[in-house]
Amino acid sequence: MRQTILLLILFLTLSSWKADTSGPWIITKGEKIVLYSRPLGYSKAESPDSIAIQTIIQEQKYVIDYINKRLNTNLDSKVKIYLYNQDEAKEKIGTNSGGFASLNKFKRHIYFTFHSKPYLNTVLNKYDYMGVHEMVHIITINQLGNLRTRFFGEGYSNAIDGNYGCENVNGILTRRRNDSTLIKIRENGKLLKPSDLLYNDSVPESLFYPQIGCLINWMFEKYGVDKINLLYDLKRDKIEAEFKKVTGVSFAYMENEYMEYLKTK
Numbered sequence: 001m002r003q004t005i006l007l008l009i010l011f012l013t014l015s016s017w018k019a020d021t022s023g024p025w026i027i028t029k030g031e032k033i034v035l036y037s038r039p040l041g042y043s044k045a046e047s048p049d050s051i052a053i054q055t056i057i058q059e060q061k062y063v064i065d066y067i068n069k070r071l072n073t074n075l076d077s078k079v080k081i082y083l084y085n086q087d088e089a090k091e092k093i094g095t096n097s098g099g100f101a102s103l104n105k106f107k108r109h110i111y112f113t114f115h116s117k118p119y120l121n122t123v124l125n126k127y128d129y130m131g132v133h134e135m136v137h138i139i140t141i142n143q144l145g146n147l148r149t150r151f152f153g154e155g156y157s158n159a160i161d162g163n164y165g166c167e168n169v170n171g172i173l174t175r176r177r178n179d180s181t182l183i184k185i186r187e188n189g190k191l192l193k194p195s196d197l198l199y200n201d202s203v204p205e206s207l208f209y210p211q212i213g214c215l216i217n218w219m220f221e222k223y224g225v226d227k228i229n230l231l232y233d234l235k236r237d238k239i240e241a242e243f244k245k246v247t248g249v250s251f252a253y254m255e256n257e258y259m260e261y262l263k264t265k
Helices: 002-016 050-071 086-093 133-143 150-161 178-187 194-199 205-223 225-229 236-247 251-262
Strands: 026-029 033-037 079-084 099-101 109-113 119-121 126-128 163-169 172-177
Touching: 026 050, 033 050, 050 079, 050 133, 050 150, 050 225, 079 086, 086 099, 086 109, 099 133, 109 133, 119 163, 133 150, 150 163, 150 194, 150 205, 163 178, 163 205, 172 178, 178 205, 194 205, 194 236, 194 251, 205 225, 205 251, 225 236, 236 251
Parallel strands: 033 079, 079 109, 119 172
Antiparallel strands: 026 033, 099 109, 119 126, 163 172
16 A cells, blocks of 8 residues: 555656746757757756757657657657756756656657756767657657556666666766666665566665666567557556466566576676
């Protein structure tokens, strides 16, 4: 019961947060993205210039295509992105280090913080400003169903993104890969079983995100993305029973196989 309450609080917090979208905005329309950005000189923090604006629009267009290909989905509706300057973002969207996606499938909105320098994404082998995580939420909610569990909701975003957090590597801001982080987590004795990731909602993001991302990626490779997609919008108490129906093996069998697999990493 306590875990269910914690999960509900998490979902209600995300879905009920009302971002401050008051202007002024520079509105730039691309093929798949409508970007709302602040005018130059709007605040003490840097606003995106025309080059950054076009770069972000093209980046997120690529991200949509990339996610659709990975998940066998077909989102073709435009997505609105509200990009806040770093010195206002904490007040307007609750964070100045990233952002969040609307859980309303009819909105298809992302609210995000603008950082003046892009990060190196070694999973995609390119630099990016926003990355993949929030767009996965938009596509899964619109294509696969309601976000009902942290297990699949954040699992999908972290699996397709492949990164959590960032670090300075030889003077370059670099996104921290989940597979590399997982090795460190194992070395520190904090490796969690799939059942822990499914039922324990108190696991902190720094431990949960990299581990659930690696698990869901492994599931995609082991059972096929189309089968796992069938489980995405299930309530937590239905997942184990449906898992066997969809994959042909029990959740417990999968867990043992996955933990054996991790010993080889």
